[in-house]
Amino acid sequence: MTTGQIYIYIFIMAAVSYAIRVLPMTLIRKPITNRFVQSFLYYVPYVTLAVMTFPAITEATQSPLAGLLALLAGVAAAWFGAGLFPVAVICCAVVFAAELIFL
Amino acid sequence: MYTKEIDYSFQTKTNRTALRQGFRDGIPIGLGYFAVSFSLGIVARNAGLSPFQGFLASALCSASAGEYAGFTLIAAMGTFLEIAVITFITNARYLLMSCALSQKADPALPLRHRLLTSFYITDELFAISIARPGFMNPYYTYGAILIASPCWAFGTALGVIAGNLMPLRLVSAFSVALYGMFLAVIIPAARKEKVIAGLILLSFSASFGAAYLPVISNLSDGTRTIILTVVISASAAILFPRKSEEERTQV
Numbered sequence: 001m002t003t004g005q006i007y008i009y010i011f012i013m014a015a016v017s018y019a020i021r022v023l024p025m026t027l028i029r030k031p032i033t034n035r036f037v038q039s040f041l042y043y044v045p046y047v048t049l050a051v052m053t054f055p056a057i058t059e060a061t062q063s064p065l066a067g068l069l070a071l072l073a074g075v076a077a078a079w080f081g082a083g084l085f086p087v088a089v090i091c092c093a094v095v096f097a098a099e100l101i102f103l
Numbered sequence: 104m105y106t107k108e109i110d111y112s113f114q115t116k117t118n119r120t121a122l123r124q125g126f127r128d129g130i131p132i133g134l135g136y137f138a139v140s141f142s143l144g145i146v147a148r149n150a151g152l153s154p155f156q157g158f159l160a161s162a163l164c165s166a167s168a169g170e171y172a173g174f175t176l177i178a179a180m181g182t183f184l185e186i187a188v189i190t191f192i193t194n195a196r197y198l199l200m201s202c203a204l205s206q207k208a209d210p211a212l213p214l215r216h217r218l219l220t221s222f223y224i225t226d227e228l229f230a231i232s233i234a235r236p237g238f239m240n241p242y243y244t245y246g247a248i249l250i251a252s253p254c255w256a257f258g259t260a261l262g263v264i265a266g267n268l269m270p271l272r273l274v275s276a277f278s279v280a281l282y283g284m285f286l287a288v289i290i291p292a293a294r295k296e297k298v299i300a301g302l303i304l305l306s307f308s309a310s311f312g313a314a315y316l317p318v319i320s321n322l323s324d325g326t327r328t329i330i331l332t333v334v335i336s337a338s339a340a341i342l343f344p345r346k347s348e349e350e351r352t353q354v
Contacts, residue, residue, distance in 0.1 A: 006156055006177065009186055013173045014163035016190040017197075022221040024201035026214065039340035045196035046292060046299050047339070048332040049168055049285040050306035052193075055314050056324075057282040062275045070279045071286070078290035084227070085135035088142075091283035096276035103272075 066098035111213055111241070118242040125231075125246020132227045132247065133254035135284075139167060140255045142280035144262015146171055150178035154263040161259035165223055165252065169193040170259075171281060175324050185326060192329050200229040209238040216241040223248045226288060298343045306335055 058067035070091040077090045113119065140161055147157040152174070164170050172193045176186050201224055208217065220232075220241050228247055232239055266274055293300035313319045313327045322330070 003153075006152060008183065009173065009177050010156060010160045010163065012183055012187050013160060013169065013190050016187050017164045017166050017169055017194055018222060020191065020194050020198045021201050021224045022218060024198055025205050025208070025221040025224075026217050028202055028205055035344045036340050039343070039345040040336050041195060041199045042345050043299075043302060043336040043339045044192070044332060045168075046289045047302055047306050047335045048193055048195075048328065049289050050303040051310040051328050051331045051335075052168060052172065053282045053285045053289075054307040055311045057279055060275075060278040060282070062271065066275070067279065071282070074279075074283045074286040075290055078287045079294055081291070082287065083135075084284050084287040085131070085138065087287040088135070088138055088280040088283035091279040091286075092276045095279050096272065099272055099275055 061095050061099065063099055063102045065102060066095045069098050070094045109209060109211060109238075111216060113242070118240065121240040121243040122246040122249075125243035125248075126250055127246075128231050128243075129228075129247030129250040132231070133250040135227070136251055136255040137258040139280050139284045140258030141262040141265070142277050143167060143170055143174070144259040144264075145266040145274055145278050146174045146178075146281070147259060148263040148266040150174040152177070152263060154260040157263040158256050158260035162252065162256040164190075165225055165255055166190075166194050166197070167281060167284060172328060179324060181326075185329075188329055192332050196226075197224050197229075200224050200226075203233065204229065204239060207233060207239045212238075212241070220244045223252060225251075227251070298339065302335065302339055306331065309335065 054071060057071050058064040061067040061070070073094040074087050074091045077087045082090065111118070113122075143161070144154075144157050147160065147170075152160065160170055160173070164173070169190050172189045173186055176189055181189075201221060204220070204224065208220075220239070223244065228244065228251065231247060232244055235243065262277075269277075289299070289303055293303050309331050310327070313322075313331060319327065319330075
């Protein structure tokens with residue numbers, strides 16, 4: 001892949017990311033009322049983040065089991081109210097500890 | 104109904120105070136961003152991005168899930184259309200947040216402030232902006248951006264650089280930080296709403312199945328994510344439509 005191509009990729013990502021954020025803020029002055037669209041947009045973040053998390057988390061680590069343990073620990077920590085940063089740290093720590101044992 | 108025009112210049116004391124408060128509230132967010140973007144930098148490195156390209160992507164996109172999905176598609180040499188669609192899908196929630204913020208903005212808020220504040224609508228900045236009483240003060244948002252944005256961009260660049268130098272064991276550990284952040288966003292909602300909990304379990308299973316089943320596993324990661332997200336979210340929207348704001352507040 002050429003460097004130029006990567007810059008085009010980055011440009012597309014930036015343009016789409018900004019369009020999504022700026023259009024409602026500048027154009028829409030009334031709330032969305034269509035129930036399907038409203039519900040769809042509401043569910044999208046949860047579904048897409050879940051789809052991207054598993055099984056990818058088990059493929060990101062050297063040992064798939066370590067990734068799986070990090071997933072379980074992360075879910076438990078977030079369930080009991082840990083914030084963004086603590087959950088991320090806990091996942092990292094679990095992988096580090098697990099791979100010390102397994103590898 | 105205004106007794107006097109609101110002054111949106113930087114000269115006023117209120118706006119400078121808001122800038123400082125935003126900066127202060129942005130510090131813990133920036134620290135979190137730094138750790139997570141470091142992990143994102145590792146993904147960028149695997150996709151063949153240079154530290155500068157990682158920095159640029161993060162400075163311009165500021166979206167964890169969106170950038171992650173974009174980088175995986177770059178790694179898979181996806182088409183330009185695929186990358187546009189996946190960026191749209193993974194950032195669709197910002198469309199919602201932008202709608203919500205547009206309701207929080209003073210109708211008289213000048214266009215330049217709308218253009219600038221929109222640039223950094225993220226989960227965390229949205230949360231702190233919406234939590235403040237009254238109309239959104241753009242300077243508060245700018246204060247938070249001043250600290251959060253450099254943390255995010257430099258963290259990514261550092262991830263690309265150090266990902267090459269760090270022992271494999273540490274790379275492996277850091278690479279899950281991003282997923283930890285995803286979990287921190289979805290799990291609290293699952294605890295509150297059974298439908299969301301069910302959807303997350305379904306998404307995990309469907310995604311696992313799609314990664315290994317014949318035919319569909321031949322599609323790229325990005326395409327699978329798009330298909331699964333649209334199908335599952337649309338089905339959920341039909342089966343479990345959300346009540347409108349008025350109906351919810353009436354209960």
